[in-house]
Amino acid sequence: MSNSGTKDEIPQKKMRMDQSNINSHESDILESLQGFKVEKILNENAQTKTMFVHGKFENSEDNAVVIVEKTAFSEKSIRGVLSGDTTMKNTLKNDIYGTYEVYPKPEFNEIKTTVIYPATEKHIAKYTGQPVYMVQETPELYSDITLPYLNAENFSIQWVYNILEKKKESERIIYEDSHPETGFILLPDMKWDQKQTDNLYLIAICHKRGIKSLRDLNSSHLPLLRNILTRGKKAIKDTFDVDGSQLRIYIHYQPSYYHFHVHFTHLKFDAPGSNAGRAHLLSDVIDNIELRNDFYQKKTLNFILRENEGLFKKFQESGKVLDSFS
Amino acid sequence: MSNSGTKDEIPQKKMRMDQSNINSHESDILESLQGFKVEKILNENAQTKTMFVHGKFENSEDNAVVIVEKTAFSEKSIRGVLSGDTTMKNTLKNDIYGTYEVYPKPEFNEIKTTVIYPATEKHIAKYTGQPVYMVQETPELYSDITLPYLNAENFSIQWVYNILEKKKESERIIYEDSHPETGFILLPDMKWDQKQTDNLYLIAICHKRGIKSLRDLNSSHLPLLRNILTRGKKAIKDTFDVDGSQLRIYIHYQPSYYHFHVHFTHLKFDAPGSNAGRAHLLSDVIDNIELRNDFYQKKTLNFILRENEGLFKKFQESGKVLDSFS
Structure with a gap:
């Protein structure tokens, strides 16, 4: 459904x-x-x-x-x-x-x-509506709250490995660069019916394992990031005749799964999760890392959590969510 | 309408x-x-x-x-x-x-x-739909294309000065800090009917004149930016009982008028223009300037333009819009 x-x-x-x-x-x-x-x-x-x-x-x-x-x-x-x-x-x-x-x-x-x-x-x-909160994750809160939570939960991403290993969904692959460090698989997101390009939505999943999220990225990942940006745009132009200037290309933080991937959506499509507070443009990410190698290790990152999410409960317990005006 | x-x-x-x-x-x-x-x-x-x-x-x-x-x-x-x-x-x-x-x-x-x-x-x-494009504005393109365009067009912002001088809409003011350097007027955006807080939308317009946009901001503006963030949230909490953690607080680039202002919307409301590619969270802006005084003078900024906008035509004439894959 x-x-x-x-x-x-x-x-x-x-x-x-x-x-x-x-x-x-x-x-x-x-x-x-x-x-x-x-x-x-x-x-x-x-x-x-x-x-x-x-x-x-x-x-x-x-x-x-x-x-x-x-x-x-x-x-x-x-x-x-x-x-x-x-x-x-x-x-x-x-x-x-x-x-x-x-x-x-x-x-x-x-x-x-x-x-x-x-x-x-x-x-x-x-399907029950949940209150949502903007959380400000400093580098300290990342290491004290977010990272221990991710490690403890140990979310399964076997389905991602199934795609990368061609065990599942191989017929859906639009483009692959098989390089182990800079390569990726590009395939349509399941939310896209592929009937029209106005709501085009593809995902690039990198072959390299161990990059959990935006927080892990540094200048060693620049070749990977630039490759996904350039070759992803080219593959979409070649396959769907949609120019790179028509695309919103971004990373979610927090992501919904902790294996590095990039979203490509049509500018005409206000995809859920393309808002400030979740979406980080890939070209901004590249720029920021070029500016400073440890940009995403030092940056306070803002993101939105729903009240019923496990990570929200951890932030709430620490008293780091609600504003206080004294 | x-x-x-x-x-x-x-x-x-x-x-x-x-x-x-x-x-x-x-x-x-x-x-x-x-x-x-x-x-x-x-x-x-x-x-x-x-x-x-x-x-x-x-x-x-x-x-x-x-x-x-x-x-x-x-x-x-x-x-x-x-x-x-x-x-x-x-x-x-x-x-x-x-x-x-x-x-x-x-x-x-x-x-x-x-x-x-x-x-x-x-x-x-x-009301005719226009193709939209993502434009990458380097610092050079800003000084070569955008800034001359803004200066030539010389957009009237008299209606903003009317608000700041209490000649118009003074009955709509929710909060004012009258300090000439760090002060601002907070009032509901016209898109908000004020019937419910789920789609709360307010605008903070600064008293200081001459800040055209995000591009102009540097560390001399940090007291202004922090003041808008803190006192804006407090005024919204006091007036509408909506906590700061429930708000998306952001700046548009490009803005729709070139006098510095900040958008406050409820997280539950996907306001038009709250997407990556237009909205920059105020707390990110503060962080980035703290990191580097000239962050927004050095940064390549991505934004979306409609084909019928004057600024788009200038970028198009310069050949700086469409991607080329050679």
């Missing part, structure tokens, strides 16, 4: 693994939503017009999670919306400007709905 | 002034969209479910620009959507997961529509 279009990005790889742990419990195709009872709104996103709802069907004690998302207009649907079939109500009029509430015929105004039923407590937790 | 929810941010202040130049041409409140003919889709945003359409009404030669935007779900509307009144069509079924196209009754599935009629060529140009 893709969760694209939601603000709280959920790593696709983790979800894939989560699903294998769920006891298979086949349910029927729904004919209608007659008798569905909304229990709680778990989360909502007013920008993408999405809502995550916990509810129950009549005569059942099982939980359901329903994700409803308004669909984008198409050339076809817009003609149906802007037609005599639509009723409208004026809400404001000022000179040449008017605003209206309009109610098109249902066939032109589709909603995409995902039903998870029966849903486990884990599903409900996954 | 607010243009919130669209990807291409249009500065509110500029729009306000544009409107005063339009010849008043009152039109009637529309009763229906019967006979409306779509001429061209000017722009669309699949994430926010918005479309900008150029069209004509039957028996009229005048142009109309129609902005249609699907509305967010509300607690009330979601109960209407997830009910027996809704028809649904299954599109995928895998174990406990199912996806459906659903068609609720029109009353639960409103669309917000703005009609500009009659519309000028300027309106049509304003």
